Amino acid sequence: MSISSSSSAFLAPPHISSRQEYVRLQAKSIGVCRCIARPEEEKTVVYCKGYQTKVSRNANLSKLQAGYLFPEVCICHVARKKAAHLLKYPDAHVISLGIGDTTEPIPxxxxxxxxxxxxxxxxxxxxxxxxxxxxxxxxxxxxxxxxxxxxxxxxxxxxxxxxxxxxxxxxxxxxxxxxxxxxxxxxxxxxxxxxxxxxxxxxxxxxxxxxxxxxxxxxxxxxxxxxxxxxxxxxxxxxxxxxxxxxxxxxxxxxxxxxxxxxxxxxxxxxxxxxxxxxxxxxxxxxxxxxxxxxxxxxxxxxxxxxxGLQAMHQVVSFYKENTDIIVKTFTSLGFNVYGGKNAPYVWVHFPGQSSWDVFGEILEKTHVVTTPGSGFGPGGEGFIRVSAFGHRGNILEACKRFKQLYN
Amino acid sequence: MSISSSSSAFLAPPHISSRQEYVRLQAKSIGVCRCIARPEEEKTVVYCKGYQTKVSRNANLSKLQAGYLFPEVCICHVARKKAAHLLKYPDAHVISLGIGDTTEPIPxxxxxxxxxxxxxxxxxxxxxxxxxxxxxxxxxxxxxxxxxxxxxxxxxxxxxxxxxxxxxxxxxxxxxxxxxxxxxxxxxxxxxxxxxxxxxxxxxxxxxxxxxxxxxxxxxxxxxxxxxxxxxxxxxxxxxxxxxxxxxxxxxxxxxxxxxxxxxxxxxxxxxxxxxxxxxxxxxxxxxxxxxxxxxxxxxxxxxxxxxGLQAMHQVVSFYKENTDIIVKTFTSLGFNVYGGKNAPYVWVHFPGQSSWDVFGEILEKTHVVTTPGSGFGPGGEGFIRVSAFGHRGNILEACKRFKQLYN
CATH class of the missing domain: 3.40.640.10 (Type I PLP-dependent aspartate aminotransferase-like (Major domain))
Known part of the structure; x- marks a missing residue:
């Protein structure tokens, strides 16, 4: 992120419609990025009946809500897909290697x-x-x-x-x-x-x-x-x-x-x-x-x-770096091109020509492992999934075992 | 604070000068409120020599820095006056009844x-x-x-x-x-x-x-x-x-x-x-x-x-409310009109016709007690000082003893 001194650097929709019907409306997604333009995943925007104040909504937030920027919908999408998966497979041992949330106790x-x-x-x-x-x-x-x-x-x-x-x-x-x-x-x-x-x-x-x-x-x-x-x-x-x-x-x-x-x-x-x-x-x-x-x-x-404390932090970091190595080796051994993983505990796996969301969906359906579609981080991430190395060791090993079963 | 849907509600200076000399400048305060217009307390605004990026400063922050709004300078002023007082009287037992900072241990x-x-x-x-x-x-x-x-x-x-x-x-x-x-x-x-x-x-x-x-x-x-x-x-x-x-x-x-x-x-x-x-x-x-x-x-x-926990919180609140009563009684007994203190642990003491800053200065000089000038909270506070009831009991009693010595 760098900043210079004039204005405007993102996707603006030509027109954010101001809705006068105070009922639940299906809003069409506006945008170019796949993770929000999925036609089967139209967002429900809620406008309510009842007393309305005379305060206008902040236009910046309307733009964000409209979801024309890639990250907006991605995290919600992943969470929604995970929730739906849990409903479909209530007994599955779902492993989350999506967002970068730490799992190991504090020293x-x-x-x-x-x-x-x-x-x-x-x-x-x-x-x-x-x-x-x-x-x-x-x-x-x-x-x-x-x-x-x-x-x-x-x-x-x-x-x-x-x-x-x-x-x-x-x-x-x-x-x-x-x-x-x-x-x-x-x-x-x-x-x-x-x-x-x-x-x-x-x-x-x-x-x-x-x-x-x-x-x-x-x-x-x-x-x-x-x-x-x-x-x-x-x-x-x-x-x-x-x-x-x-x-x-x-x-x-x-x-x-x-x-x-x-x-x-x-x-x-x-x-x-x-x-x-x-x-x-x-x-x-x-x-x-x-x-x-x-x-x-x-x-x-x-x-x-x-x-x-420094020694303890280094041990925490080393643990997650070992996880990262396990994931990198797994995908490399399966013939994938793997990026990242050297300087951060995230592994980017390339699926050339495929949609990130399709790969994400297939992995979730067949291995019960939640990853993040690369396109959720921007157009440059399309064709990748990102696998987080934050997890208990047993879960990382189990996830890798399932990846091997899927892709071997 | 209430909000309706158009724009503009505060004091804007006619012109915030953009300074081209990259040296320490004495900036004149701009504004109508006494707490920032004190001529003897001109603020030093620092512009530095050295490499300048091409990023313009956020105009909203320039306006804030210019100090034309009453609260801006008040807290700094009080802190500066307190620091100067401590230098002048290094052995004084200075009691702070200024900002509302809690003093009693957590249950x-x-x-x-x-x-x-x-x-x-x-x-x-x-x-x-x-x-x-x-x-x-x-x-x-x-x-x-x-x-x-x-x-x-x-x-x-x-x-x-x-x-x-x-x-x-x-x-x-x-x-x-x-x-x-x-x-x-x-x-x-x-x-x-x-x-x-x-x-x-x-x-x-x-x-x-x-x-x-x-x-x-x-x-x-x-x-x-x-x-x-x-x-x-x-x-x-x-x-x-x-x-x-x-x-x-x-x-x-x-x-x-x-x-x-x-x-x-x-x-x-x-x-x-x-x-x-x-x-x-x-x-x-x-x-x-x-x-x-x-x-x-x-x-x-x-x-x-x-x-x-609720019982413990009520005890904390009761303690500070007792402090408040002690302060209210002290000023009332001295013939002052006192406001507040019923629904919050702050006591507003009226000094009709006097400047809040003058009263603040006199109290600090003569009793070593830090209060807050009422005008620091807006023009409506002029002629008042605000005394906070957050403090150890001994300090509250000591401060009140000094108030009595000053005003009796």
């Missing part, structure tokens, strides 16, 4: 620290009320020294948050609607959705070259999973502090998907075109629209960065 | 439940990853039955959040920039700031009557503090489900200011002008821009609503 060195902080909140000495919106300074300092040592990133460049997804939306609020977002294809759906919500809609533009002077938002949520020589942080690249923001998370390192803790680096060197520091506006949004991550979660984050 | 019945959930996260059985963005269903159900029994509010109308302030900003994103916000005066600064951030700027309009058909956003964060016959929830009023949203919080009931947990009620009966349910758009924002409150905080919220 005790980390939960002990959170429990200690929690008990402390019941004492006069250990109680604390509102913390700084930007996070507690010892945690900010620990993040800076653990992940950005020698990169010139300082503790006051670190903004602790309740997760990368939340920070991505806060960044959208910082930049507002008068910017153009360029988003890679395939991409994480929240990048696109949060852009549309802020009003950054326009035509889908393929192969557009952007001018220099953009701001790069770099999502490093999987940095600890990387196994090749690419930079773990964008700030390893000389000059990046003047052009980049980095967002990151404890979710996939320590199993914090439910605990909620992440951070964003906005270097003080990053300036708008008028010389105003971006960090000052981000700080303002953090203070106005957010009141800091939970102090208990922050105690957990601090424990993650102790020597024992 | 053990609640922290025990959070610690139990935390330890559970280290086990296979107790681990959970991403939870529903709207909150865990047992908590939603418990909130509905505890606070909205017999009011027709159901568990799926409840959206659990990381706090009321965060939900207020999410509501702004739902409504977008093409609505008019009408905000009471005096008001909680975040209502105004979050409106400006979304681009809802305009002239300050006094005594404007709004048409019917608005949506009311009702902040019930202090409902448990109420001691008169006014409704605790707006949904006690017949028909409110068709016109109102209610936001609420555990912060001031259980000391969760740092733990972060609140909720918002968006009844399914609330419709936009085209009949589309507001709850569906709010749900969309919650799922896209937020990933749910921390599961540990949610375990705490659930414990709050057990019989023991």
């Amino acid at each position: 005790e060195v980390i939960t002990s620290a959170m429990a200690k902080r929690t008990y402390g909140l019941s004492t006069l000495e250990g109680y604390s009320g509102y913390g700084p919106g930007q996070g507690e300074m010892p945690l900010r300092a620990a993040i800076a020294s653990t992940f950005y040592r020698d990169l010139g990133i300082e503790e006051d460049d670190i903004f602790v948050s309740d997760g990368a997804k939340c920070d991505i939306s806060r960044l959208q609020v910082v930049f507002g609607s008068n910017v153009t977002m360029a988003i890679q294809d395939p991409s994480y759906p929240a990048y696109v959705d949060s852009s549309v919500i802020m009003g950054q809609t326009g035509k889908f533009q393929k192969d557009v070259e952007r001018k220099n002077g953009s701001i790069i938002v770099f999502d490093s949520a999987y940095a600890m999973y990387m196994s090749d020589d690419n930079p773990r942080s964008i700030f390893e690249i000389v000059g990046a502090k003047e052009v980049a923001i980095e967002t990151a998370s404890f979710s996939k390192y320590a199993g914090f998907t439910g605990v909620r803790l992440g951070w964003t680096v906005v270097p003080k060197e990053l300036l708008f075109s008028d010389g105003f520091p971006v960090a000052r506006d981000f700080n303002r949004i953090v203070c106005t629209c957010f009141n800091g991550a939970s102090n208990i979660s922050q105690a957990g984050g601090f424990a993650c960065l102790s020597p024992e | 053990e019945v609640i922290t025990s439940a959070m610690a139990k959930r935390t330890y559970g996260l280290s086990t296979l059985e107790g681990y959970s990853g991403y939870g529903p963005g709207q909150g865990e269903m047992p908590l939603r159900a418990a909130i509905a039955s505890t606070f909205y029994r017999d009011l027709g509010i159901e568990e799926d109308d409840i959206f659990v959040s990381d706090g009321a302030k965060c939900d207020i900003s999410r509501l702004q994103v739902v409504f977008g920039s093409n609505v008019t916000m009408a905000i009471q005066d005096p008001s909680y600064p975040a209502y105004v700031d979050s409106s400006v951030i979304m681009g809802q700027t305009g002239k300050f309009q006094k005594d404007v009557e709004r048409k019917n058909g608005s949506i009311i956003v009702f902040d019930s964060a202090y409902a448990m503090y109420m001691s008169d016959d006014n409704p605790r929830s707006i949904f006690e009023i017949v028909g409110a489900k068709e016109v109102a949203i209610e936001t609420a919080s555990f912060s001031k009931y259980a000391g969760f200011t740092g733990v972060r947990l609140g909720w918002t009620v968006v009844p399914k009966e609330l419709l936009f002008s085209d009949g589309f349910p507001v709850a569906r758009d709010f749900n969309r924002i919650v799922c896209t821009c937020f990933n749910g409150a921390s599961n540990i905080s949610q375990a705490g919220g659930f414990a709050c609503l057990s019989p023991e």
Whole structure:
């Protein structure tokens, strides 16, 4: 996701019809991407009878709801297909390798620290009320020294948050609607959705070259999973502090998907075109629209960065990387071309000439394994399915056994 | 805060100058409210030398930064004055009765439940990853039955959040920039700031009557503090489900200011002008821009609503209400007219004909007690200071003793 300074980068429908019939209507999907244009899956949009206020619906949200952008319907579709499958096969052992949700327990060195902080909140000495919106300074300092040592990133460049997804939306609020977002294809759906919500809609533009002077938002949520020589942080690249923001998370390192803790680096060197520091506006949004991550979660984050915590996180990461290897080897041995899996625990399996949704459906029907159709991440994902490596080892092995039965 | 469907409701400066000198500039404050127009307190706006990207700054944030709206500078001002005071009197026992930050420990019945959930996260059985963005269903159900029994509010109308302030900003994103916000005066600064951030700027309009058909956003964060016959929830009023949203919080009931947990009620009966349910758009924002409150905080919220938890919360509330009574009695006995204090733990003391900032300064200088100038909450607060009743009992008593010495 990078940002330059004019407007419009996505698919806008020529006309979002304003409906005057206050009954359940079948809305036709509008769009070009397969995952929402499936004719047999028309969406039901609910308009209700009853008292109507005089407040107009936000047009940005109508556009999102209309589902003309690829990610919108994909996740719902997958969930709906899974639910239907469970109804059809109530006794099946369905294995979910769809969304990237962690499954392994949080290491005790980390939960002990959170429990200690929690008990402390019941004492006069250990109680604390509102913390700084930007996070507690010892945690900010620990993040800076653990992940950005020698990169010139300082503790006051670190903004602790309740997760990368939340920070991505806060960044959208910082930049507002008068910017153009360029988003890679395939991409994480929240990048696109949060852009549309802020009003950054326009035509889908393929192969557009952007001018220099953009701001790069770099999502490093999987940095600890990387196994090749690419930079773990964008700030390893000389000059990046003047052009980049980095967002990151404890979710996939320590199993914090439910605990909620992440951070964003906005270097003080990053300036708008008028010389105003971006960090000052981000700080303002953090203070106005957010009141800091939970102090208990922050105690957990601090424990993650102790020597024992780091070791425990590496073990968690290694476990999911082993899962990834098992999946990669399985599909490779079956003759598939496999992409990804090196720097993130997701495996992209190529089914040339086939529809992602058809492959997804066949795998679900015949193996009871939920994957994600690649086209759900953008047109570039068509012809692929994405297999998540988050899962208990037994489930990963069982899923791979079924893949072998299906494709051998 | 209520919303109708056109635009503009606040003070817009005639011109926000775009600065071309990339040096530290002294920016003149622009505005009509005393709390930002203090000539001796000119703000320093920093523009930096160095590489500038080509991304323009969000004009909404420039407007906010320019500080022409009353709340912007107030909190910073108070903090700055307090810091200067501490430098001047390093040995003084400064008592903070400014912002509403809780001071009393969280009852053990609640922290025990959070610690139990935390330890559970280290086990296979107790681990959970991403939870529903709207909150865990047992908590939603418990909130509905505890606070909205017999009011027709159901568990799926409840959206659990990381706090009321965060939900207020999410509501702004739902409504977008093409609505008019009408905000009471005096008001909680975040209502105004979050409106400006979304681009809802305009002239300050006094005594404007709004048409019917608005949506009311009702902040019930202090409902448990109420001691008169006014409704605790707006949904006690017949028909409110068709016109109102209610936001609420555990912060001031259980000391969760740092733990972060609140909720918002968006009844399914609330419709936009085209009949589309507001709850569906709010749900969309919650799922896209937020990933749910921390599961540990949610375990705490659930414990709050057990019989023991409710009793413990009532004790916390009673303690702060006793503080409130002590402050009210003190100022009343000194001959002041006192407002508030009945339905929230804040006491508004009237100093007719005096400037809020002058009174604030005199109290700080002579008693070492930090209050908040009423004008910081809007023009209607001029001539008042607001005294928060959040504090240890000893500090409240000591502050009142000093008030008596000053004003007797």
